[in-house]
Amino acid sequence: MKKSIGLSILLITTGVVFLLDNLSYIDISIREIISTYWPLILIFIGGEKLFRDLK
Numbered sequence: 001m002k003k004s005i006g007l008s009i010l011l012i013t014t015g016v017v018f019l020l021d022n023l024s025y026i027d028i029s030i031r032e033i034i035s036t037y038w039p040l041i042l043i044f045i046g047g048e049k050l051f052r053d054l055k
Helices: 002-022 032-054
Strands: none
Touching: none
């Protein structure tokens, strides 16, 4: 249940960011986001797997 809520929030947030980019309220680059935050993405994936395996 919690996993689906987290995934839903992630998808909604991603959609809002892309919408704001398309409406020119913000200027983002997917390449820039990934190159900047790749360590955080790996930590999130590892933490999620760790907590899932502990249950």
